Amino acid sequence: MRKITTAVLVILSIFAIGLNTPVVSTIVEDIVGGVTVISNSIYATMSNENNLTIDISANNPNYPGYGKGLSLSSTYRFDDALIFENNVSKTGIEVICVQIQSNDENLKFYTGDAMPSDIVSITLGKNESKSIGIEINSTSDLGLKEGKYTIYIYSGECQ
Amino acid sequence: MKKLAGILLLIVGLTLAVSAGANFRYYQADRTITVNITSDDNELIDLDPVQPYAYLNNGKLTIEISPNNPNYPGYGDGMSHNTTYVFEDMFNVSNDLWENEDQNFPICVQISVPQNSSVEIFAGSYNDDGTATIANPGTQIQFTVEHGKPVPVGFIFDNTCETLGSHSVNMDIQAWAGACK
Numbered sequence: 074m075r076k077i078t079t080a081v082l083v084i085l086s087i088f089a090i091g092l093n094t095p096v097v098s099t100i101v102e103d104i105v106g107g108v109t110v111i112s113n114s115i116y117a118t119m120s121n122e123n124n125l126t127i128d129i130s131a132n133n134p135n136y137p138g139y140g141k142g143l144s145l146s147s148t149y150r151f152d153d154a155l156i157f158e159n160n161v162s163k164t165g166i167e168v169i170c171v172q173i174q175s176n177d178e179n180l181k182f183y184t185g186d187a188m189p190s191d192i193v194s195i196t197l198g199k200n201e202s203k204s205i206g207i208e209i210n211s212t213s214d215l216g217l218k219e220g221k222y223t224i225y226i227y228s229g230e231c232q
Numbered sequence: 233m234k235k236l237a238g239i240l241l242l243i244v245g246l247t248l249a250v251s252a253g254a255n256f257r258y259y260q261a262d263r264t265i266t267v268n269i270t271s272d273d274n275e276l277i278d279l280d281p282v283q284p285y286a287y288l289n290n291g292k293l294t295i296e297i298s299p300n301n302p303n304y305p306g307y308g309d310g311m312s313h314n315t316t317y318v319f320e321d322m323f324n325v326s327n328d329l330w331e332n333e334d335q336n337f338p339i340c341v342q343i344s345v346p347q348n349s350s351v352e353i354f355a356g357s358y359n360d361d362g363t364a365t366i367a368n369p370g371t372q373i374q375f376t377v378e379h380g381k382p383v384p385v386g387f388i389f390d391n392t393c394e395t396l397g398s399h400s401v402n403m404d405i406q407a408w409a410g411a412c413k
């Protein structure tokens with residue numbers, strides 16, 4: 074009888090440890106034309122349309138209760154915010170070109186230490202993955218802003 | 233008969249379209265990024281006014297020692313000619329990046345003011361020997377900010393060579409992931 078009690082106690086304590094580990098596990102995955110788009114960023118989440126989105130506002134389920142956004146007229150760069158992978162079993166093509174194009178003047182992309190620009194192109198081989206960073210230039214008026222970007226996928230190397 | 237041919241053509245057309253898609257020449261999708269633009273004291277790397285000389289002017293941190301400051305009490309219109317003022321804890325810099333939620337994510341903050349502007353900045357408390365506890369006075373200082381441990385920034389105004397009237401300088405703040413090297 075005593076043994077059973079001990080067993081129950083152990084289970085309970087494991088549960089408590091589990092609760093103590095960070096609540097936020099943020100790996101968001103999206104499939105765009107067979108290409109896997111992943112983000113480990115805490116600012117990434119799934120949108121209502123079930124697409125990967127970056128949301129730096131208190132509406133993001135990962136919002137920790139501090140840091141409500143970006144301040145006026147500031148520039149923020151988030152390294153490796155989006156990771157693109159050519160999952161050949163889904164794309165069916167060994168070499169592809171992924172092009173990320175900003176549709177918003179306050180939104181730019183970059184790879185490595187390169188200067189951010191409106192368009193970034195990455196060539197992905199078989200099951201290869203590469204990451205890109207996001208630069209956000211905040212506007213000079215307060216409130217929620219939404220910027221759009223387009224992901225283009227072509228077969229073959231980037232031109 | 234003519235009608236049937238028309239339908240057949242349509243089916244061929246559809247098949248062509250589907251196979252072109254399956255050949256994967258081109259794909260496109262739109263995604264969004266949403267950002268809340270907020271005041272300096274609420275952002276990811278936030279700047280909180282501490283002294284009444286510092287305030288938020290339409291969301292932007294401003295340090296103003298003149299009757300134009302909304303905190304101006306009606307006395308002490310400014311600083312006099314040929315004096316040096318040291319203000320500790322003018323504003324605090326906090327690290328409110330969400331990355332701190334599941335890891336220790338310090339940042340290195342650099343604050344600059346123009347050279348020869350008669351303004352110097354420092355971090356921490358000011359010592360009698362002219363040094364400061366976190367970063368010594370200068371026109372460009374660097375210090376590490378951990379989450380939950382705001383760093384106070386102080387100002388030195390050396391008005392020795394300044395003429396009467398109003399003077400303004402811009403302050404530039406930059407931050408990088410990781411502690412300062």
